[in-house]
Amino acid sequence: MLTVVLGNATTTLGIVREGHVDAHWSVSSDPARTADEWAVLVRGLVGDDLADAEGVAVAATVPGILTRWREMMARHLPDLPLVVVGAGVRTGIPVLTDNPREVGADRVANALAAVTLHGGPVVVVDVGGTATTLDVVNPAGQYVGGAIAPGVQVALEALGRRAAQLREVELARPRAVIARNTVEAVQSGLVFGTAAMVEGLVARAAEELGSPDGLRVVATGPYAELVAPEVACFTDLEPHLTLLGLEQLFVRNSRTR
Structure with missing residues (x-):
């Protein structure tokens, strides 16, 4: 499909x-x-x-x-x-947020695919260009919320607009955190900064869940492979998690439409 x-x-x-x-x-x-x-x-x-x-x-x-x-x-x-995917679609996962309709369709698909592949509890980290999102499913298999932060590409473009002397750079892994030139300094901030942010968010989310045993942290998104080597808490890398979740959502809903 x-x-x-x-x-x-x-x-x-x-x-x-x-x-x-x-x-x-x-x-x-x-x-x-x-x-x-x-x-x-x-x-x-x-x-x-x-x-x-x-x-x-x-x-x-x-x-x-x-x-x-x-x-x-x-x-x-x-x-x-x-x-x-939207309001009225059968997801198979209880969405326990203040307003379930606000949860993005891609985030619902990610959560469903992660639970299907790995069970709960699980945290999905989608490292995107526009936004990096965190989605949390508790041990009972319920979607309980998450976090949204600026994405890698948005951060890079914002630097270029606001800092006149920072020219456009390629998004690539730098040699070290302590960079010796401007290009690698920007790369360091974006790659290692995103990795540190993700590790901090996951640690806080795990604490709020009660630090459950067997917590899986699944990385996905267009920039997941770029930052994954620097994120110690990632247990799984699934680059096409959203596409897999959409297949499952189609199967759950196609018979009713």
Whole structure:
């Protein structure tokens, strides 16, 4: 099946079969892209796999792009079942937050996939460009909340806008924390700073959970592999966790739609 994450900066598409990501692609989340342009792009990327897809599962953080996707599905792929993660979707996980509707669709998918793969308690850390998120499932298998921090790319762009002498740098692992040039100093702050932030958030979350035995900490997201070697608390690295969770959400909901 085709799973899609419509993110703020990047849209990720994947072909998932029985818990395995066979192929995946990333494109820009261009808000000006029309429904017809999305159709051309999807067909060009997915190709013959689209004909074999059982359906499409979508998680969206950008309402405008989701509207284009609904138009694209209705016009170009009307025979494919569509499940959009949101209010009313069966998740299989109790969401114990003040307002469950506020929890992002990608975060719900991450939590479901992590619990399915590893059980609870589990903390999912999605190291993204726009935001780095922490999502917590307690030992009873209930989603109890999390944290949202600025992402790696947002931090880098903010430095470039606010600090005139800091030119654009490549996001890469620096040689050491104590850098000897400006480029590596920025890389150090972003990579090691994100790692330290994640370790601190996970430690505090574990303490609030009562420091349960067997806590798994699962890393995912586009920058997870960049920072994972510097984060001692990570127990698992699942780069495509959201896509796997979307497949599970589709299975839970396709029969009711």
